[in-house]
Amino acid sequence: MALSTTTQVNSITSLSSDLFYDILRRLDGPTLASAACACAAFCSISREERLWENVCSSLWPSTNREEVKNLISSIGGFRKFYADCFPLIVNKEVPDYQWNEYLEYNEEWNEADYYGDVDELESISPSDFISLVDVRFKDQIIFSK
Template sequence: MSSPPIITSSSFSSSNPFSSLPEDVIRAHIFPRLDGCSLASVGCVTPELHSLSSDHQLWSHICHSKWPSTTTSTLTHLISSFKGGSRSFFSLSTLPPNHNIPSPSPSLSALPDQIISAVDIFYRGKCIFSKVQATETVSGWFKCSPFRIDLVGPKEAVPTPISRPSHEDTCQNLYADLELSWIVVDPTGHKAVNVSSLLPVSVERHWLSGEVHILYATVVCGHVTCSVEVTCVGGGPGGLVLHVTEACLKMEDIDGAHLNGRDSLVVLQRVLEGKRGNLCSENRKMGKVEEGRKKYLEFLERRKERREKILRREGRLDNLCVMIGSFLFVGLFYLLCFY
């Protein structure tokens, strides 16, 4: 397929043949060839193009192509209730959230009673896993337990076309080949955010079991990570391909402690209310991915420095306790010997 046409204000002027094209031709044969970012850019050229590019069916098709999970009846109905419909959903879900969100903490009464996860995993551009799952957020069990959303049951295994790596394979190709989208949707507030780093920040193969652990992580609010952990094991005839046996969303603070459901919901609500910027080009999106990976590495460095600082402080306290204990022992020994 040839590259999408480049449309500018000059190309839409009355002296250009493009302006004489029927609207049906533009809507049916030109706009469907554009991705979401390009279509949004075209809509900024002229009022006429803006009107044509705002077609709900166009944006619905773009969302369905980009995220197969949006084709489910649950999400289709929910997205239609968004202000701006599919275009608004695409804008909210395309870019990862900002790392530092200045918005104030939401009130507990404003927290959603339910969140919906729309998850899609792609291998070399082809979807290999897609699921939509609702999670209630009002029970005491959810609020007090460590926050965790599992998409694959303990006895489930999702087959993939990924070849099982050999003992010498470091799985470096998966950094570029395996993309994951995890969109969290607030059905009552009509908001959505993609909490995944899109591309992995870490891929490790266990030397003994052969399990491949893939981590997608995004730093939010400066001190919390939204982590998506995917585990793959060998399966199929002869165990020659990988099967997904685990895909879960967690949240951790700067000390590596898991947040409970209530605290995680507050963080998610702040992220849902935060700005994600305008629709952008693919190059800029990849820049955001690299920036997110850099932020995550910086976050790990801060965590390491914090742990080392705590260990040094605890070491000084231990030494102080030993010194005090030694002085007390010597003093007691002196009293017993000379009095």
């Protein structure tokens, strides 16, 4: 008679976090974000920056370049980058704005003067921007720069 050894898993929390990580690293962005809402263990592991770097690089190969990785890391990381690219849509009713006819606004002021957020040293030039281009055709990357 053969002895069988079986291990019973009482709950998902008794499984290894390495196993969870291995599962989550195979998901696309929307599925990973959904899984993060499923349980505390998935939520914790889904905060791993490497998971989101994998998602971004599979979706946008241009994010594999070292200078792009450094830039994305400097602005909050791949998780934030992904979230900024796919913002959450929240349906809220916005009340109509009631214009105040008596609000004084000097016609010679620009918006920054009016709101008081003028920074004399701040200027933006074309070299401050970066261009990432990934072209897909029939779900295949045909160009990435």
